[in-house]
Amino acid sequence: GESFSRRYKLFEFRSSHHSRRRAAQECRDAIRRMAEASPLLSGRSRVHIIVNPVSGHRQGKAYWERVEEIFACTELDYSVTLTERARHAYDLVGPHGSLDLSVLDVIVCIGGDGTISEVVNGIMSRPDRDELMRRLVLGTIPAGSECALAKMMSFVTPLAATWTILKGHRVRPVDLIRISQSRRELFSLCGVGWGLGGKLAEDSEALRATYGPARYLVSGLKSFMNLKGCKGELLITGLRDTESYTKKHGSCAFAASCPVCEEEKKARNEQLVEVKWSGSFVLVAMLKSEKALVPFVHINDGYLDVLAIPEVGKLELLRRSSKILVPQLVGSHIQGSAQAEEDMQDKDFWYIKATSVTLVPESTQDKINVDGEVLDGKSLRMEVLPGQLSMFVAFLEGQEPREATGGGLHEGLRWAQEGLSLLQGTPR
Template sequence: MHRFVIHGITRTRKRPSTWVPCEYIFGHKDLKTCKNWFERLMACINNEGNRPKNLMVFVHPLCGKGRGVRNWDTVAPLFDRAKIKTKVIVTERAGHAYDTLASLSDIELKALDGVVAVGGDGLFNEILNGILSSRYKASYPPTPEGFGYFESDENCEEQIRNGLNCSVRTPDSASTTFPGNSSKCDDHEPLLSTSQPTVLEIPSQNPSKEPCTGDQDHLVSFPNDWFRLGIIPSGSTDAIVLSTTGERDPVTSALLIILGRRMSLDIAQVVRWKSSPTAEVLPTVRYAASFAGYGFYGEVIRESENYRWMGPARYDFSGTMVFLKHRSYEAKVAFLEIPNTNSLTASADDVTGAQPLQSRHKKSRKIICRTNCFVCKEASTSGQNSEDEITDSSRKICENSKWVWSEGRFLSVGAAVISCRNERAPDGLVADAHLSDGFLHLLLIRDCPLPLYLWHLTQFTKKGSDPLSFKFVEHHKTPAFTFISSHDESVWNLDGEIFQACEVSVQACRGLVNLFASGPEV
């Protein structure tokens, strides 16, 4: 009897989001028949255009107490079995992945079907910025009148007359940097000590020049349909993987990559105009895939640097220390209010009383993002597929919306791009945030008594709770917002990376990148 093995996947009823490898053994007494079956099956597999053939893999050796290397050793045989070529790079220093991808020529990038991060959200953020920094040339986020630094630009005069500053120029003068001391989260342990922080500068983004090779025939731009990013979860929280697959399982993520699953993901473009109140205006562009937060969220990451010896536990300890300090920050926030979106707002007078804390606004039914989400599909169908269409979409948003200001003292200012699920917050920061609908969820937590803030934070740990219903919490669904602070007392947290800024503008770039994922099953 001649036999051959077919490798497949199976799922369990209890955990439908978990994919488990399985084997099916077939046999026949005739060898020629077995070979015929085998050749036909291989022909079918080779005809599946979605499956990747060439991948670049970055492995972080120290993330999650060394889980990066162990997890890659576990899933690497699956890629070999699927005949997928992988170029594996074990990172040796902070910014290694960023430096490699930013300097990669477009010819080299086009030879790849995607890039995979074996690490956490921080390593993925480094890869994301390395790819987009010199290849994505969309306009700056829209800003309210009086804020924009290019108000004399001819292209902006009409928007200014209408009370808006929708910059249509590409950020040629922007400085896109990735700090060499970006080891401010568990995913960026510095592996090579340096005498001083290193900043990796990316050349100015000029549409008339090919950023890597000078060959226009090989220009790579985003968004596009063929290039995808993947994550083998190995970090401390793995919020991006949990939000996009529903499971924090390396094997499941590897199988999603091997089978060529594809889904679009919104990305937040963060433009820092000033790093401090006295600093010169120098626009610096960064990208975030999951979250951008100021105040409490930034201080937790900054405080954790003092306790690196504790490992991932330092985040819990640092969070407690920052919580007990109970600091608030004076700031002004302007956001685009879009018709037909629900916002839960609170005034400063609402947060001191002991009356019931549920918002007076009627709750709307939450539509959770799942596999084959109709909200994301609807946005994708009516959305854009190129940089020009992203700019056109931004203009239309400006025309059909108005700026709303919110100012005062805030414990935190945050914007969730996705739900940001993690093991401590099973529903995430915003349970009904979608993966590709073109919106940010702006969370403004006003100053309030410490016990009420604790009550708010504990609601995140309970599945099915509503932590955003408190009166001192503002929740706005918006495509863009602007943040202004007259001090530099705190920092921004971009996917777990520290970003010093006192004036920023942020916008959601709908479906800017594709992931090897299909959305959570549950």
């Protein structure tokens, strides 16, 4: 037979037919059978897809067009909205939204972290949010600049992420961060940044049209050249012994196969302690994703990973950053880091796992980054809501747990090839 890699490119399979048309039809039939076999998408689920066409370098619509025919092959009951403006996704699902969420089972977002953040915040602004969060399942197909959430949950390529959703690998609970500032309440999936994180978000929107996905790099270089610390304090309720916790539990291998994310969250207050960090900081990151900065972050452990770098000179910052950027040193910057203020003398990094954090900047000009949204530098409180969301998580029965940033598209392609071979009865 001849090997065909069709326009779907989610997988490649071997067909006994030399006709491209016949092979393409077999490909469509295989996709449909896989979707029918999915426990979540077995003909009963109603799916709405929200596409942000300007995500990344205005590639959101193009990514949707690449995966649209795959969805069409499944014969799922789905509908699509292309967003037309900022906060359109929020308005669709919010209290006065045009989408009837009572008839939906699944919402899929094609965009960056900001797109799914709008959807979550829209749902959480509704009076029936608790019922919706228990029933709705969310999925993300990355098309943005960073897509930190996709790196934790699934794959960073649209086609492999589509495979995860259509196959219905696993649906698992995911933590959410509740944020209160003045009278405003909002929610975050990825985390909060201050210092460099805030400056990056503030500059990046102005650079979006020119640099697209590269705007974070350009903004980062600009911020580095004008390096200046942000003064303030953090009031933290966190683990008494974070280092022992991270050594015991290690890194997250997706919620579907991670014992930390699967375990019940009980008697947690016995482990907690109140600490205060104060001073001038180059960076403060309070995260539920981004494993480069905080390798021991888990998507459903009930904790927020808090990392801070005190104000230092440019050369010293480069030295410290090398511990984060060099693959052979992954996690070394956290080992032996301080978590109580009295232990912070001469420490490169301050790190703690927390259930809640209050950030108190000295200047309102020191902006705060919440999933790409820029907030004024005013006092802000964060707390973790354990297992608040249900989301698709990449996992296949019988496979070893994988690092969230490992495997990538190649693993997704291999799984898809094996799935098609089994469906067609032609072992590879």
